[in-house]
Amino acid sequence: MIRKTINKELKELFRDGRVRTSLLIVLLLLGIAVWISSQQYQKTNADYAAAKVSEREVWDNQGEKNPHSAAHYGTYAFKPKYPLSLVDQGVDKYVGTSIFLEAHKRNEAQFSAATDQTGLARFGDLTPDFILLFIIPLLIVLLGYNAFTKERELGTHALIKSSGAKGWKIVLGKWTALFLPVLTITVVLLLLAGLVLSNLQDYGVFQWNSLLVLGLVYLLYYAVFTNLVLWVSQWTKRSGISLVISLSLWIIACLAAPKAASNIAEARHPYPTRQEFAANVLKDKDAGIDGHNPWSKEAKLLEEQVLAEYEVDSLQQLPFNFSAYLAQKGEEHEAEVYFKHYNYLKEQYENQSGTYRSLALLSPFLPARFLSMAIAQTDYATHWDFSDAAENYRIATQEFLNNNTAQNTRYGEIGYKATAAFWQELPPFDYNPPELGQILKNNRSNFGILGLWAVFSFGLLFFTTKKNNDVTI
């Protein structure tokens, strides 16, 4: 009976002109989206590679220079694009791509793509994730809203009942028939993306198992929608009403809830403004050692400590240059201040995530959205990871430079210059994004919520079947 139902439903679907057209349009859009994204992906990565090489050349060829001048001159860390951004661009457009690494200051990533676009960019882009997250659920609504109501409207419901078929078997048949086209589209898209990615050379490490997990997330998300749409169709008397209700569910889940969530999250756990943040950092910085100010109270205190520790009377007798040592201590204090303030931002974001998670109970879109970005390494967490790695590299670079001065000069000596070859000794910035296992571990709660949605909606669909069959036609 299940197979017969599937056959009948699929036949009906493909006879219907609107279904054929919508499927064709969705496939066409997907093709265009994948093509555009792969072009952009290749261009961005070529630019990234060029910028990285050129920046290193600038650093290596500074010539003879004081190490601290070099520290102020600074260097840049560029953020690469990861292979699966081809499928989901996530927040990539809204975060900066390059971080300036200099002495005394932790800078934020600059130059996000969105600030370089017209206001239209805020409508969204024609990317695979837009189709996967918005359009396919809408397709499910359009294909499935009359799955049960049409039987009732055409009077075939009574015939099916009289055939003695079990209710759940018919539901399962209809479910499979609705899910199959969606499954096909998803598999085709992901295979396409996988093939494109494994044929691109040099860029990033593409892993098929990430793609597989991504596919599973989407299928779970579609299963939830399929369940809900069929459940609504089962419980309404007319196709029109069923459509309106399913559509409302789609609007709430995909359009309204994310925006409302973002507003609520911001109102409850606001970020400081950029200027406020800078002022707070400055205040804390001033309270500690400033590498450029040997007359401050904190610097004098450090002086006394160091003299006591080495059991000497004057700074000249120290085996290293105290000025450079002071600079390094100042650097460490500043790094701590930044650590504290950026941690506050992270905490605020963690709190915001809590708001998103609690609203995810209203919208299966939210956990799917977050999981998809996370697996594609285009989410906010990956950006934080990159920015933390860049900060660690910055701190290490400052230490490397200050140590050079401390070891090669004496206290009071000015005008020291490191040799031209020295700069090449600095190890390059090498960033590896978190592995799939780590990502999945960090996103357990989102998996949990999506799983909960799946269990809940399956339960709704299959365990309310019997009652429904008792309803008179």
Add this chain to the structure above:
Amino acid sequence: MLRYNFKYESILLFRSKWIQVLIGILIMLFGFATYNGQQKTQKRKADIEKVTAEIRTSDQNMLKLLDSVEHGLTVTARPWTIPNTPMAVGNYHPRVASKPPSELSFLATGQSDMFTHFVKPTVRGDDLALNFSEMTSPVQLLFGSFDLAFVIIFLLPLLIIAFSYDVLSSERESGSLRLLAAQPILLYKWLMQKLALRFFWLAAITTATVLLVFLANQVPVSNNFSAILSFLGISLTYVLFWFALAFAVNLWAESSAKNAVALLGLWVVFVLLIPSILNQLGSTLYPIPSRALMVNEMRTIKAEATERQDVILDNYLRNHPEYAVNDTTQERSFWHSYMASQNLIKKELEPVLSKYENQLQKQQQLLDHFTWLSPAILVQRSMNQLADNGSESYEGYRNRVIVFAGEWRDHFLPMLYNNQAFSSEDYGQLPEFTYTPINNQSQSSVLVILLCSGLVVLGVGALRFYVSSDEKHSII
């Protein structure tokens, strides 16, 4: 017939709870959106007030310090921050260049969540050092804001579709259309009356709830009467456009199901696809050059300038003989060479930066040519303009700030090169920044385009009536 149609349709709409549901939904949507928008606006205002107050206190401290210095007292501040040198004032006592929210800022978030609303330009650093992007979680930017513009552009059409997709087809499906055919009224006139009635109710409810919600949220309605009128006018014409579409689809398609699919498809096309395709087209035809590569270019220019700092300073002074004449001390500090090379860097960076602006402008021009393709884009831009939160508005603010940063720098340059001290008398002469919103383009053109597209759609619908005269394509 018109009178009967109106009267009985209204009763039907009321009995089927259509009107009550609509009032409920709209109050909720408009209420939540306005509340959100007002909250954002309040926070923005408070942020600006706070920073202005901070500057005021810091100015008073500065004047006290100056007073002490001028009276020959020793002060405890760090030497390079003592405000008797022009560079100390220029760096440590900047002015606030703020973009306060307009009174209707809550209408549309626009770009206001992405860009900052105040900066404090100093004499140090170049224009690139002015960071105009705001510290926001990118997830928020990705999801966007639940503002009035969103409710009107995205959700209202869906409400219209949900309530009008089966006006004609349901009569056909329930068999009552044949009865209607016996009445002395043309079918399309009858349909138009039915939809016009729905439009009338939706327009009335929208206007009433919008005004109610505005009053509840303490929006200064009377001060912004004409702007609010524009807002309502644009919203209602947009609604009219969707009713026109519903009319055409009702006449052209056959079953309720097909109507629904067609209307939803059109919604996806107008609201989601055309904007994203146009955006994609803009960035494909006029791609923004890589910012990473710009960083490289900028570094090279700066490195060269730093190497030649002494030569640059000499050249600079040669070009500005007035400084050499007035200054008797001829003292040269770090700042003298720094500011001179900064000037040169600014000049050399200009072509690098203008590449970005040019490409963005070309993208914008392309958009201007094609906005009529989607009423959603038109309405979005108008609302952003009314709220003074659109791209143009932020671009205007940025340009204005960059000019002000130049004024600020130039104000201190003569003092620096003449080796003049900054005194408390100079305080009153400091340049101030004032923000004036760029002139809003007239909204009437938007109204006209929207109305025209509505009429075209109506025409296409009415065409069906003439096509259907032969038996095979009969609407009934």
